[in-house]
Amino acid sequence: MKDLTVHLNEEPIYNIVYSDTFEKLPDLILELGSEKRKICVVSETNVASLYMDAILLSIKDCCSKAIQFVFPEGEQSKNLNTVKDLYEKLILEQFDRNDLLIALGGGVVGDLTGFTAATYLRGIDFIQIPTSLLSQVDSSIGGKTGVDFDSYKNMVGAFHMPKLVYMNLSVLNTLDNRQFCSGMGEIVKHGLIKDATYFNWLKDNSTSIENKDMSILYEMVRNSCIVKKNVVENDPTEKGERALLNFGHTLGHAIEKYMNFEYLHGECVFIGMLLATIISYNKGNISLEDKKLIFSTISAFNVPILPKDIDIEKILSYTKNDKKVVGDKVKFILLKNIGEAYIDMDVTSDDMRASLNELLKLDNYEI
Numbered sequence: 203m204k205d206l207t208v209h210l211n212e213e214p215i216y217n218i219v220y221s222d223t224f225e226k227l228p229d230l231i232l233e234l235g236s237e238k239r240k241i242c243v244v245s246e247t248n249v250a251s252l253y254m255d256a257i258l259l260s261i262k263d264c265c266s267k268a269i270q271f272v273f274p275e276g277e278q279s280k281n282l283n284t285v286k287d288l289y290e291k292l293i294l295e296q297f298d299r300n301d302l303l304i305a306l307g308g309g310v311v312g313d314l315t316g317f318t319a320a321t322y323l324r325g326i327d328f329i330q331i332p333t334s335l336l337s338q339v340d341s342s343i344g345g346k347t348g349v350d351f352d353s354y355k356n357m358v359g360a361f362h363m364p365k366l367v368y369m370n371l372s373v374l375n376t377l378d379n380r381q382f383c384s385g386m387g388e389i390v391k392h393g394l395i396k397d398a399t400y401f402n403w404l405k406d407n408s409t410s411i412e413n414k415d416m417s418i419l420y421e422m423v424r425n426s427c428i429v430k431k432n433v434v435e436n437d438p439t440e441k442g443e444r445a446l447l448n449f450g451h452t453l454g455h456a457i458e459k460y461m462n463f464e465y466l467h468g469e470c471v472f473i474g475m476l477l478a479t480i481i482s483y484n485k486g487n488i489s490l491e492d493k494k495l496i497f498s499t500i501s502a503f504n505v506p507i508l509p510k511d512i513d514i515e516k517i518l519s520y521t522k523n524d525k526k527v528v529g530d531k532v533k534f535i536l537l538k539n540i541g542e543a544y545i546d547m548d549v550t551s552d553d554m555r556a557s558l559n560e561l562l563k564l565d566n567y568e569i
Contacts, residue, residue: 206427208363216365217367218343218431219367219369221369223372224368225260227260229264231366234327239302240267240269240301242295243257243261243268244288244307244314247272247273249275250306253306253333258270275310277350279310282351288314297323303327307333308334309340311337312337313346316360317347325362328365329368333370335386336467338423340388342367343434344433344438345364346359347361347362374414381466382414383505384467388426388468389404390404390500391450391475392425393540394496394543395446395447396541396542397429398539398541400541412502412503446543449535450477450535453478453521453554454471456517456518456521473506479493479497480493481536485546488537507566507567508561512562532549534549
């Protein structure tokens, strides 16, 4: 599969490299700079048990020293306490600005490692090795890093570009179905906001995707990376177009917090996209046919059903603390059509409340 290059101000910044092994990694690290540098591989318990030994063995001859930092898996570790522990590890190991961090894992690992790299000694290099479908197509690309603060999602963060994104696509074989379907949330989003042809391709190939046909998965991952790459190149620090990538995230993040992170991020994005679709329809943007098509496509990916007794007002209150709030208004992403999203600053609490009430009345999200 052909690699991609991400640009900033039309200058090449880093490559997205596709492989089915970790064999290319040492040579790519050496291309980045001195072989004398120390490397810290950051991961979480589950991913580390699968891939840490392979990564450490792979990089042992391309650095002066390789160490590991492993924290408990899950969103609950994505906080400043874990960052503090990582800072202490790097200080004790005498890491300096010439050294390197590797994020080995999903979005939690990538976001936390990237934030640490952005802030340790005012910035050191890091590499993304995303191991979940969600992180391969979304969080590993674009340089957005961050951690949660007092359960507020990604409230503390920085923009810090990786030096390399290395994707070993064979790791998708180890994902359980729930994690895999979570990753599909961001993938379907890419089609809905930017590429109707891609959305229809996803719908037409949904059976092959669920069966993890690797040739289809390779094409899907690369196509989603192209969408994400193009958006972040046009708007690297989210001043405009990049906000479209937040489609489904305003209410999705609120639901993620309300459910105490028992639902996966991609699952909440799926639910948030259903709610944003309802609001888009209620505002007269999309047709009933498109609304039904979006619902049927999303519901095919095992999206969890919201409890009927959820506290709608509490969910709405969480949207007020979202980092996308501007003044007293929420920067909400809606659809004009399938494949065309826009920023709407006039979505009210009543609009969101109506969408939640409608969704809760549906059986299995069927219109």
